[in-house]
Amino acid sequence: MERKKKIKIAIVVLAVLLCVSLLALGGTLVYNRLIADKPGTVLVPDNLITPDDAATSPEGTTLHDGNSETKKHTEAGGTGSTVGSNGVTQIINAAGRTATTIELYSRHSEENIPFKVMNMFPGDRETKYFRVRVSYCNEVTVHYRAFVRPGYEKLAEVMKVRIRLLNTGEIMYDGLMRDMPESVKYKLVSPKKDTAELYYEITAYLDTSVGNEYQNKELIADFKWWVEDKDAGNLVIPPNTGETFNLRLWGGLALISGCVLIFLAVTRRRKEEEENV
Known part of the structure; x- marks a missing residue:
């Protein structure tokens, strides 16, 4: 019992x-x-940022003079610009410059982040930071491209983009967003399992010569990072x-x-x- x-x-x-x-x-x-599963954010390490950002501004962009306040709406953390009461554009720095985290690993070989800008004036720019964590072994090539969504081709006619890899300081591309090559690439090599962190600075901007017909226009694009199928077998489970x-x-x-x-x-x-x- x-x-x-x-x-x-x-x-x-x-x-x-x-x-x-x-x-x-x-x-x-x-x-x-x-x-x-939502992209997280981290602070961009100080040693990866050029001390004088003005010196690395895309050629042809300047501070915009105007009489009305301009506000750019974006998805994902980064920097923006507004026109203050004195009519001079001021660059607004996100707290500590945050980077959106992208993860590439076994059975997860690609990821998209939406990007949106609107109400841009000639000379305006929008900068985003991204940390791409890649868990891999042997050799993989990381690809990136901005894909403009259908219906937003008008602003894409003049919207330029500059991609800089902060780890090396290399300018991977600087030109019209719509004319980007099939992808910009960076190769990673390690004889053992490793998790690499690549920091991208992506700046979308308009030249000062852009006409008024492009004002009050909107652009939405997908920022995509991926590893091709031939390399996907070298991606591993993250720690x-x-x-x-x-x-x-x-x-x-x-x-x-x-x-x-x-x-x-x-x-x-x-x-x-x-x-x-």
């Missing part, structure tokens, strides 16, 4: 533990799906994170609890059947 009571208590405890584990596992999965640990923890507890619960339930039923014989 005492043994039956202990088994019954153990079954109840395990059932509660199983329910808690399943709820925690489900909550973690939902969080990762809805929250954690364990807190989310991965939580998934394994709650998944393991649920599995163990379920197995022990089934074992105790089967054992209890067999004993009851033996006693009834």
